[in-house]
Each structure stands twice: as structure tokens, then as C-alpha cells.
Amino acid sequence: MTALGLVGMPLPALARTDVRRVRMSVDGGTTRLVFDMDGEAEYSMFHLQSPDRLVVDLENARAVEDLTISDNPRSAIKAVRHAARNGSDLRVVFDLRKPVEPSSFVLMPAQGAPHRLVLDLASGEAPAAPRSAENNGSRRGRSQEDLRDVVVAIDAGHGGHDPGAIGPAGTREKDVVLQISKRLADRVNSEHGMKAVMTRSGDYFLPLRERIERARKADADIFVSIHADAIANRSVQGSSVYMLSERGASSEAARFLAQRENQADLSLGGVPINGKDDSLTNVLLDLAQSGSLEASNTLAERMIAELHRVGKVRKPEVERANFAVLRSPDVPSVLVEAAFISNPSEERKLRSTTFQNSLADALLTGLRSYFSTHARPGTLIADGQPDQHIIRPGETLSGIADRYRLSLADLRSANDVRDDRIYAGQVLRIPRDS
CATH class of the missing domain: 3.40.630.40 (Zn-dependent exopeptidases)
Incomplete structure (x- = not known):
């Protein structure tokens, strides 16, 4: 007797994940993209340059609606495109205004929300320069x-x-x-x-x-x-x-x-x-x-x-x-x-x-x-000192002296203060090293 096999019989198709939409929000220098999906999907992403693009590939997935995002000049995203890939996958390409450092995580359904893939695109530009001497005073x-x-x-x-x-x-x-x-x-x-x-x-x-x-x-x-x-x-x-x-x-x-x-x-x-x-x-x-x-x-x-x-x-x-x-x-x-x-x-x-x-x-x-x-060495608090201090509510003269590593007598002398009575908004001169 010959064994009965399944050779030649079509395998059942795996259910594809439907990507319903992509949402975008901007928080400072980070652009967040959220894919709303009706199921889980394996994904990968990579960055392309000249011009800058972020490519997201979702396995066994399809877009059931046109994936669009609103134009926001503060975001890292200039435009979005998508297309089927390899017959069963979905590729989404984000055209970028500037380089980004992407991170991602997945959220399971909760309180009525669907499966979600979240991408955070942090600005990849060089960090801002330190505050200027005009803002910080001499150190x-x-x-x-x-x-x-x-x-x-x-x-x-x-x-x-x-x-x-x-x-x-x-x-x-x-x-x-x-x-x-x-x-x-x-x-x-x-x-x-x-x-x-x-x-x-x-x-x-x-x-x-x-x-x-x-x-x-x-x-x-x-x-x-x-x-x-x-x-x-x-x-x-x-x-x-x-x-x-x-x-x-x-x-x-x-x-x-x-x-x-x-x-x-x-x-x-x-x-x-x-x-x-x-x-x-x-x-x-x-x-x-x-x-x-x-x-x-x-x-x-x-x-x-x-x-x-x-x-x-x-x-x-x-x-x-x-x-x-x-x-x-x-x-x-x-x-x-x-x-x-x-x-x-x-x-x-x-x-x-x-x-x-x-x-x-x-x-x-x-x-x-x-x-x-x-404060760690190399910081303004540890190794720098301003020329003046604006008193905030709740501060004491002795506390301010301790903060700037001064004796109370030196701080009083520099500001012609004979007692400990100070008030919020008062400006104290911080004596510098001679």
C-alpha cells in the first residue's frame, strides 16, 4: 500500500497583516511614526543616503488604504511612498528632510488600540553648541x-x-x-x-x-x-x-x-x-x-x-x-x-x-x-562659576554660599550685606578667584 501524502496539494495561505494607516507626531527633535495594523508583522528598516530615505519592510503585509501623512515642516518626513514587494510584503519609503537616528518598538492591542509598530526618528544632526558666554557669563x-x-x-x-x-x-x-x-x-x-x-x-x-x-x-x-x-x-x-x-x-x-x-x-x-x-x-x-x-x-x-x-x-x-x-x-x-x-x-x-x-x-x-x-568634573557647576546669582524663593544666604563654595563672610562682603535678610529676585554678586 502506498502512503498518502500532501505532495502537490496547495498549502493554505498565511493571513496577511493589514496596515490600516500611518500616524505622525512631532516632539521637539523627534518625529514619531505609528503603523496601525490588524495583526503582528515582522519588520526591518534601513537608511539610504543621497537623498536621505528611511525604508521599512513589513513581511506578509499589505496596505489596505493609501498611507499618507500630513505635511509638517517641523517633522523629519518630507513624503511617504509604499508598494508591494516580493508578492507578499509591503515596503514603505519615507523621504527625509534631514538625517535621523531611528529606533523602534512594537505595542500589542490595548484599550481598543490595534497592533502598532512605533518608529522614533531622532534628529541625526550635530548637537547644538554650548550656551554662549553672553548667556552664561564669565567662568x-x-x-x-x-x-x-x-x-x-x-x-x-x-x-x-x-x-x-x-x-x-x-x-x-x-x-x-x-x-x-x-x-x-x-x-x-x-x-x-x-x-x-x-x-x-x-x-x-x-x-x-x-x-x-x-x-x-x-x-x-x-x-x-x-x-x-x-x-x-x-x-x-x-x-x-x-x-x-x-x-x-x-x-x-x-x-x-x-x-x-x-x-x-x-x-x-x-x-x-x-x-x-x-x-x-x-x-x-x-x-x-x-x-x-x-x-x-x-x-x-x-x-x-x-x-x-x-x-x-x-x-x-x-x-x-x-x-x-x-x-x-x-x-x-x-x-x-x-x-x-x-x-x-x-x-x-x-x-x-x-x-x-x-x-x-x-x-x-x-x-x-x-x-x-x-556634579561631575567638566561641568559648569563643578568647574565654572557665574558672576551673579538671582535669588529664588526659599533660598538662604548660607545655602547660596555653600553652592558656590564661598565662605558666608566673603559673600556678605562682596554684596555689602550685614545680615542674612535676602529676598526673591535680588541679584547677588559672586566674587571670583583673585
Whole structure:
């Protein structure tokens, strides 16, 4: 008896993924493209030059409608084209206005949203030059061109389809923490020697790892994630500050070492680790994590000290937790729970401009205190000094003297001040080295 086979019988065709549309948004120097699809699709992308183009190939996919985007002169995209490829695949070509550095991730269906492929196109142009001497004033020590701002990565939690916690009156965590983050970023950018980088500046979703990577790509000195706490007991209130737990650090170390095998450009604090033997890599990782956790603890303590001025602090000590967003092994990271959005009175505060401003002021003062002792060499705060200082609310004369590494007597003498009475907006002269 002969065996019955399927030779010659047609195989069932695999269902093709329908690409419904491409959406585009612009956030500063980053253009985001979102493919809405009815299923998953394997994809690849590559960059072509002369002229600049980004090519995206989706396997076993088709466009069921014409893929168009609106014209936005601030975007990196000039035009989009698409066509079938290899009989079953879809090729999409984006004509670019300028070179870009693309990154991508996939989102599964959630809360009515379909499968999505997200491309973030960061400007590949050279970074802007440092602030001019006219903006920063003369510096002591090293020349202005040799010094840089400290970089503060500010992460507004949640976003997009993830609203975070929702208060009794319907306030969404993602909205209030974005408002607070923007207020803090404005203050940081107005501060001598500081620069803010926001992981998100609009209402869109970012995976936790993407938030960390954005901070590391910006060479952030610290990472501050802003959230609003929630609990079933609506009477609980107060702010708190978290850093990564030792368990979280250990699991991240294992992940980081495993990642080394698959990523050629992996580094710690700018030091490449690919190709180094296991013992050296472990030493570098241990040093980086130990320093990062110690600095995170200091930053959290300085912020807690300032949050007492704004309202109730739920716990006066630094709390530790295994938050994924705090897991960068070489960037000191803290998570600030601004207040309990589940508490009706604190929900009202979170919506209040006054409270948001006060909270941003407190966090900025905590940052100042931290960088006064932890600014890295080569930064304006560590190695430079302005000729004058404009007093902000809550500052003291002794605190200003400490910040600029001056004696209180020298600061008083330079400004003909006989006591410690100062006022917001007052301009102090900062004596320079003779």
C-alpha cells in the first residue's frame, strides 16, 4: 500500500497583516511614526543616503488604504511612498528632510488600540553648541568651551493609552505628572549649568526601557521619574521618593551582562564593555551600580528634605522598590510620588497650579543641593562659576554660599550685606578667584 501524502496539494495561505494607516507626531527633535495594523508583522528598516530615505519592510503585509501623512515642516518626513514587494510584503519609503537616528518598538492591542509598530526618528544632526558666554557669563577655572551643563532627565510617568491612576474626580495621573514635569524642566533649563531632557513632552506612551534608553542616549547625569500615588484607602496622603532596591539592582546586573552578548556598542558610563572578559566586566558593572545607588540615595534624601516644605511627606526616609524605570546601572535614578491622587484633597492639589509650581521649586532646590556636591568634573557647576546669582524663593544666604563654595563672610562682603535678610529676585554678586 502506498502512503498518502500532501505532495502537490496547495498549502493554505498565511493571513496577511493589514496596515490600516500611518500616524505622525512631532516632539521637539523627534518625529514619531505609528503603523496601525490588524495583526503582528515582522519588520526591518534601513537608511539610504543621497537623498536621505528611511525604508521599512513589513513581511506578509499589505496596505489596505493609501498611507499618507500630513505635511509638517517641523517633522523629519518630507513624503511617504509604499508598494508591494516580493508578492507578499509591503515596503514603505519615507523621504527625509534631514538625517535621523531611528529606533523602534512594537505595542500589542490595548484599550481598543490595534497592533502598532512605533518608529522614533531622532534628529541625526550635530548637537547644538554650548550656551554662549553672553548667556552664561564669565567662568572661573576652565574656559567656557570646555565645560558642559549637567543633564537632568525628567520622566513624566504613563501617557497615551496608559492613564496611570485616576482620582475620585476623574483626574488622570498621566496629565498632572506631565504638567509637573514641564514646570520642573522649565526651571532646570533656567538654572545656571543645568539642562533638562524630557523622556516625553506630550500625551503618548513609552515603554519603560525606552524611557531609560532616552536618558542614557542624552548622557543624563540623573534620572527623575514623576508619578502620583494611589491606594484603596482614600485617607492616605503625602509624597515619597524611591530608589532602586538591591534586588532590582541584582536582576538588572544579570540582564545587563546577558545583553552584552547581543549588543556590540553596550557601555557603562561611556566605557565600552563588549570584548572585555567576564571578571573585568563584573568589576566595572559593580563599580557603576554601587556609585549609582549611592548617588541615587543622596539625591532622594535631598529631595525629601525639600518636599517637607511643600506638604506632608508620607515617609521621611528614602524608600526602595524594584521599579523597572529606575534600573539604569550607571545613571542615578529616583522616582517621586508627588501626592496621592486617590485622596480627594491631594487630587485637588495635584490639579492646582500653585501646588505644581511649589513642587517643581522643591525638586529644583533638591537638585541644586545634590549637584553642589555631586556634579561631575567638566561641568559648569563643578568647574565654572557665574558672576551673579538671582535669588529664588526659599533660598538662604548660607545655602547660596555653600553652592558656590564661598565662605558666608566673603559673600556678605562682596554684596555689602550685614545680615542674612535676602529676598526673591535680588541679584547677588559672586566674587571670583583673585
